[in-house]
Amino acid sequence: MKKPTDDEKNIETNFRDKMTYGEYLQLNSILSSQKRLSDHHDEMLFIVIHQVSELWMKLILHEITAAKQAISDGDLQVSFKKLARVSQIQSQIIRAWDVLSTLTPSEYLEFRGELGNSSGFQSFQYRLIEFALGNKTDYILKIYEKDSKLSKELNEAYQEPSLYDISIKALQRGGFEISENVLNRDVTQPYQHDQSVQDAWTTVYKNIDKYWDLYQLAEKLVDIEDSLQQWRFRHMKTVERIIGFKIGTGGSSGVNYLKQVLDQRFFPELWNLRTEL
Ligand code: HEM
């Protein structure tokens, strides 16, 4: 046997009886969670893509929660760091569609039946993200009624002001007059366009030297909505290339449903002002 090098000896003593890489990352549980229901080779891709996306969603939620707190505390610079990270994660999950697109219709249909009525529609973390960004839709709450833990968490997220609600409060603190209807609005309702908010953001964009922080905040929000729409678009197109216009396992019309979802917007004034400027 070859004599160990100093590095090999040191590494071996260094690791002895210590917490390992796999223990720290709980790889036993993560890497034993890819249970194919068919013995189809490509079902592994399908499972891994979803799990990777859910892990990234977990980090997105972690960062948005911290960003909301930072904005409420008036630490806009701190929030930019978190929101920039959200955008980078979004780039990763958008890119994940390229990997999934290597799944052909024939391959998918060979194991689609195993999925039963389950659907991405039931992604709990995706709904938490939508709620955090302000897309509050109450029919989603019904889906989780039977699961008391998830239902409680989702209801709490539903009652919370969104990232945009909190950003509008930052506008007010920056000296802008915002309509009381917006400031005291019922945050469980979908956000409605408001002229005072649009006027405030427009002033920010016309005077970026004076309102540099609010301007940066606005652009970070636009980055996030832009990426979310790109994710939705890639989902819709990937679904079209894999199942065409078949109805979804979740019971929706499928691609046509996913096309309609593209009309749901998050930060309307930030998009409208671009026409107005
Ligand atoms: C072969 C791949 C996929 C197909 C054919 C597919 C198909 C669909 C369809 C048809 C729907 C509409 C609901 C329904 O009737 O089922 C849907 C919703 C959804 N899917 Fe997928 N999907 C795929 C991959 C993914 C992946 C990788 C994710 C990532 C987590 C995902 C997340 C979602 C989410 C979050 C929704 C709800 C969208 C909303 O209501 O706005 N899907 N999917």
Ligand SMILES: N[C@@H](CC(=O)c1ccccc1NC=O)C(=O)O
């Ligand atoms: N709705 C998909 C099924 C599907 O994609 C799916 C099923 C179980 C777990 C995650 C899924 N992904 C996203 O919707 C379909 O109609 O084929």
